[in-house]
Amino acid sequence: MDFGTLLQMLDATVRLATPLLLACLAGLFSERAGIFDIGLEGKMLAAAFLSAAIAAVTGNVWLGLLAGIGASMVLSAIHGLASITFRGNQLISGVAINFLAAGLTVVIAQSWFRQGGRTPQLSGDGRFNPITLPFAEALRDVPIIGPIYYELISGHTPLVYIAILMVPLTWWVLFRTRFGLRLRAVGENPAAVDTAGVSVIFLRFSAVAICGVLCGIAGAYLATALQAGFVKDMSAGRGYIALAALIFAKWRPWYALYACLLFGFLQAMALRSDVIEGVIGFAVNGQLLDVLPYILTVIILAGFVGKAIPPRAGGAPYVKER
Amino acid sequence: MTEVAPAIELKGISKAFGPVQANKDISIRVMPGTIHGIIGENGAGKSTLMSILYGFYKADAGEIYISGQKTAIPDSQAAIAAGIGMVFQHFKLVENFTVLENVVLGAEDSGLLRPSLARARRELKSLADEYELNVDPDALIEEVGVGMQQRVEILKALYRKADILILDEPTGVLTPAEADHLFRILENLKREGKTIILITHKLREIMEITDTVSVMRRGEMTATVKTVDTSPAELAELMVGRKVLLRVDKAPAQVGEKTLEVTNLNVTDSKGVHRVKDVSFDVHAGEILGIAGVAGNGQSELLEVLGGYEKATGSIRINGEELDLTGAKSDGQSRRAKGIGHVPEDRQREGLIMDFHAWENTVFGYHHDARYQRSRLFMDNAAIKEDTIGKMARFDVRPPDPNLAAKSFSGGNQQKIVLAREIERNPDLLLIGQPTRGVDIGAIEFIHQQIVALRDQGKAILLVSVELEEILSLSDRIAVMFDGKIMGERMPLQTDEKELGLLMAGMSTEAA
Numbered sequence: 080m081d082f083g084t085l086l087q088m089l090d091a092t093v094r095l096a097t098p099l100l101l102a103c104l105a106g107l108f109s110e111r112a113g114i115f116d117i118g119l120e121g122k123m124l125a126a127a128f129l130s131a132a133i134a135a136v137t138g139n140v141w142l143g144l145l146a147g148i149g150a151s152m153v154l155s156a157i158h159g160l161a162s163i164t165f166r167g168n169q170l171i172s173g174v175a176i177n178f179l180a181a182g183l184t185v186v187i188a189q190s191w192f193r194q195g196g197r198t199p200q201l202s203g204d205g206r207f208n209p210i211t212l213p214f215a216e217a218l219r220d221v222p223i224i225g226p227i228y229y230e231l232i233s234g235h236t237p238l239v240y241i242a243i244l245m246v247p248l249t250w251w252v253l254f255r256t257r258f259g260l261r262l263r264a265v266g267e268n269p270a271a272v273d274t275a276g277v278s279v280i281f282l283r284f285s286a287v288a289i290c291g292v293l294c295g296i297a298g299a300y301l302a303t304a305l306q307a308g309f310v311k312d313m314s315a316g317r318g319y320i321a322l323a324a325l326i327f328a329k330w331r332p333w334y335a336l337y338a339c340l341l342f343g344f345l346q347a348m349a350l351r352s353d354v355i356e357g358v359i360g361f362a363v364n365g366q367l368l369d370v371l372p373y374i375l376t377v378i379i380l381a382g383f384v385g386k387a388i389p390p391r392a393g394g395a396p397y398v399k400e401r
Numbered sequence: 402m403t404e405v406a407p408a409i410e411l412k413g414i415s416k417a418f419g420p421v422q423a424n425k426d427i428s429i430r431v432m433p434g435t436i437h438g439i440i441g442e443n444g445a446g447k448s449t450l451m452s453i454l455y456g457f458y459k460a461d462a463g464e465i466y467i468s469g470q471k472t473a474i475p476d477s478q479a480a481i482a483a484g485i486g487m488v489f490q491h492f493k494l495v496e497n498f499t500v501l502e503n504v505v506l507g508a509e510d511s512g513l514l515r516p517s518l519a520r521a522r523r524e525l526k527s528l529a530d531e532y533e534l535n536v537d538p539d540a541l542i543e544e545v546g547v548g549m550q551q552r553v554e555i556l557k558a559l560y561r562k563a564d565i566l567i568l569d570e571p572t573g574v575l576t577p578a579e580a581d582h583l584f585r586i587l588e589n590l591k592r593e594g595k596t597i598i599l600i601t602h603k604l605r606e607i608m609e610i611t612d613t614v615s616v617m618r619r620g621e622m623t624a625t626v627k628t629v630d631t632s633p634a635e636l637a638e639l640m641v642g643r644k645v646l647l648r649v650d651k652a653p654a655q656v657g658e659k660t661l662e663v664t665n666l667n668v669t670d671s672k673g674v675h676r677v678k679d680v681s682f683d684v685h686a687g688e689i690l691g692i693a694g695v696a697g698n699g700q701s702e703l704l705e706v707l708g709g710y711e712k713a714t715g716s717i718r719i720n721g722e723e724l725d726l727t728g729a730k731s732d733g734q735s736r737r738a739k740g741i742g743h744v745p746e747d748r749q750r751e752g753l754i755m756d757f758h759a760w761e762n763t764v765f766g767y768h769h770d771a772r773y774q775r776s777r778l779f780m781d782n783a784a785i786k787e788d789t790i791g792k793m794a795r796f797d798v799r800p801p802d803p804n805l806a807a808k809s810f811s812g813g814n815q816q817k818i819v820l821a822r823e824i825e826r827n828p829d830l831l832l833i834g835q836p837t838r839g840v841d842i843g844a845i846e847f848i849h850q851q852i853v854a855l856r857d858q859g860k861a862i863l864l865v866s867v868e869l870e871e872i873l874s875l876s877d878r879i880a881v882m883f884d885g886k887i888m889g890e891r892m893p894l895q896t897d898e899k900e901l902g903l904l905m906a907g908m909s910t911e912a913a
Contacts, residue, residue: 257509264495271493275507276478
C-alpha cells in the first residue's frame with residue numbers, strides 16, 4: 080500500500096468516524112446522567128430524513144441541519160418523558176423510538192416526495208460542501224506534511240470539524256463546570272443530587288436534550304454531507320456502533336474519539352477490501368470487518384481490556400426513598 | 402425574662418403513605434444548642450418525620466417553625482436555606498467522586514468548578530481543625546471507610562452553613578471507637594451553638610449523649626422528657642408500649658461434644674480478594690459462639706462457606722464428618738442434609754423471596770422433603786399451608802396469614818418466618834447472621850429467646866452480629882474478626898465493649 084492509498088483510507092476514516100463520534104458523545108451525555116439511550120439509531124435516522132427533506136425543499140442545508148436537530152430533539156423529549164417523568168423502562172422506550180423512526184421516515188418520505196421512500200438528490204447549497212483550510216493549496220507540494228494537511232486535515236465538511244471540536248468541549252463541560260459535576264453526579268447517585276437541593280429531573284432532561292442536539296447533527300451529517308439525500312435505513316446500525324464505542328471508551332470523551340476513529344477505520348477497511356487483500360495477501364470478507372466493532376466490544380465487556388464500569392445509576396428511574 | 406424561641410418547632414405534623422399513617426399529629430420543640438434524641442422502633446415514623454423537616458417528603462398537615470418563624474419547606478433546597486442539614490442513614494454520596502467534589506456538589510459558587518473547589522478546600526481545613534472533622538479532601542469516597550464517609554456528610558451540612566443537624570441512625574455502621582469519635586464531634590458542635598437531632602433505636606446512645614429525648618410509637622409522639630430524668634427501662638417501655646426485658650435471661654451453657662470444627666479456612670472471593678485468612682475455631686453442642694466484628698471483615702464470607710454458597714480451602718468438620726468445600730457437594734442442599742440450618746444475614750435477599758407467599762417461603766430449601774410432596778411431580782400445597790399456619794402460631798408471626806407475600810410483613814416478622822423454617826428442621830448447627838437487624842425491640846426479645854431455647858436443646862449455634870450488645874448478651878463464647886482473621890476469643894463475662902472494640906479495630910490486647 081502506497082502513501083497515497085493510506086491517506087485515502089485515513090481520509091475515509093475521518094468521514095466515517097464523524098457520525099459515530101457525534102452519536103457517541105450524544106450517548107455519553109445521556110448515559111453519564113443515568114439515562115441509557117438505545118434510541119441513538121432512531122434519532123439519527125429521523126434527523127437524517129428531516130434534514131434532507133428540508134434542505135431539498137428550501138435549498139438551504141443549514142435550515143436542513145436545524146430541522147434535523149429538531150426531529151432528533153422531539154424523539155429525545157419522548158424518551159425523556161417516558162424514562163424520566165413516567166419512570167418507564169429506558170430500553171423499551173429506546174427500542175420503540177428506533178422502530179418509530181425506521182417506519183415513519185420512509186412513510187413520510189414516500190408521501191412527500193413519491194420517490195420510493197427517498198428524498199430528492201441534494202446538490203449545491205442543499206448539502207454541506209468541503210471547506211479548504213488556509214494554506215492548504217500553498218502547502219500541497221511540501222513532501223509528507225503537504226499531502227497530509229491537504230488530503231487528511233483540510234477538505235472536510237464543517238460538521239466534521241464541529242464533531243472533533245465537540246470532544247474537548249465535552250471534556251471541559253463534564254469535568255470543569257458546575258453543570259458537568261452535577262450531571263456526572265446524577266448518573267452515579269441521584270439521591271445525592273436531590274438531597275443537595277438540586278433538581279434531578281432538570282439535570283436529566285438537560286442531558287437528554289444535549290443528546291438530542293448531537294444526534295441531530297449526526298443524522299444531518301449522514302444525509303447532507305456523507306451522502307446527498309436520505310435513503311431508507313441509512314443510519315445502518317451506526318447508533319449501535321456508537322453505543323459500542325461508548326462502552327469501549329468507558330464513557331470518557333477523549334477515549335470516545337479514539338474508539339470512533341478505530342471503528343471508522345474498520346468501516347473504511349470494509350469499503351476497501353481490495354487494499355486489505357493487497358496488504359495481507361488474501362481476501363477478507365467485508366462483512367467480517369463490519370462486525371469487528373461488535374467483536375471488540377464483546378472482548379471489552381468480557382473484561383479482557385480493563386473494566387468498563389457504566390454510571391452506577393444508569394438505566395434506573397429515580398424514585399425518592401429514605 | 403424572655404423565653405428563647407425553639408430552634409425547631411413542629412406543630413400537628415401528619416403524613417400518610419396510602420393507608421399507612423406514618424406520622425399522626427406530631428408536635429415537638431427542639432431547643433437551640435441542645436442534642437435532642439428521637440427514639441422509637443423501626444417503622445415508628447422517626448425517619449419520615451425528619452424527612453419532612455428536610456423537605457424530602459411533604460406533610461399532609463401541620464406547620465414548621467424555625468427559630469420562631471413559620472417556614473415552608475417544600476424541598477431540600479428550602480431546608481438547606483433554613484439552615485437544616487441532614488445525615489441520612491444511607492449516605493447520599495457519589496462513590497467515585499472525591500471528598501471535595503461531594504462537599505461542593507450543589508453548593509458551588511459559580512459555573513466553573515475550580516474556584517469552588519479551592520474555597521471548599523480552605524473551608525474544610527478550618528472545619529477540620531475546629532470540630533475534629535478530619536478528612537482527606539482528595540480521596541475517593543469508595544476508597545475511604547464509613548467513618549470518614551460520615552464525616553463528609555457532616556461537612557457537607559456545615560459547608561452549607563447548617564445550624565441544625567439531623568443524624569439518622571448514625572452509629573449503625575461504626576465501630577465503638579468511631580462512634581465515640583462521632584459523639585466527640587457532636588459535643589464540639591453543640592458547644593459552638595449548633596442544634597442536633599439524633600435519631601436512633603439504641604437506648605445507650607440516648608442516655609450517653611442527649612439532653613432531651615422524644616419517644617415515638619406507631620406514628621405518634623408518646624413522650625418528651627429530659628434525659629437525666631429517665632432510664633433505659635422507662636424509654637423501652639414507652640417505645641414498645643409494654644415492659645421489655647432488655648437483658649437476655651439464660652442459664653449457663655451445658656456444653657457437649659464438638660459439633661463444628663473449622664481448621665485453617667481460607668476464602669478468596671471472585672474479585673481475588675482474600676476474605677477469610679487461616680481461620681480456625683470450634684462450636685460445641687449446647688453453646689452459642691458469637692462472632693463480633695465490623696461489617697465486611699470476613700464474617701459474611703464465613704457464613705457463606707458454611708452455608709454452602711462460597712468455595713474455600715481448609716477443612717470444616719460437622720459431627721466429625723468432613724465437608725466438601727469446593728466440589729459437587731459444596732451447595733446449600735448438601736449442607737442442609739448434614740444438619741446445618743442457616744438464617745442468612747440479608748434476609749430480604751438470601752433468606753426469603755420477597756414476592757412469594759409466606760407459605761412458599763417456609764419450605765424453601767426443604768421443599769424436596771417427602772411430606773411436602775403429593776407425588777413425584779406435584780407439591781402438596783395444602784399440607785405446606787397447614788404446616789405454615791402451625792409455624793406462624795409457634796413463632797408468633799403477625800399477621801398469621803400464610804397467603805401474604807413475604808414483603809408484606811415487617812422486618813421482625815420476616816425474620817420469624819426464616820427462623821421458623823430453619824429451627825423447626827431441628828438442625829445440629831444453626832448459622833445465624835444479624836438476627837435482629839431491622840427488627841423491633843419487642844421482636845428482638847422473642848428472637849433471642851428462641852435462639853437460647855435452641856441452645857438449651859443441645860444444639861450448636863454460630864451467631865454473627867455487628868451489634869456488640871447482642872453478641873455480649875447472647876454468646877457463651879466470643880470470637881472477634883478483623884480483616885479476615887480471628888483476633889482473639891473471649892468469654893463474655895470476662896470482657897467488655899471496650900476490649901472487644903479494640904479487637905474489632907485490629908488492635909491486639911494480647912501483647913499489653
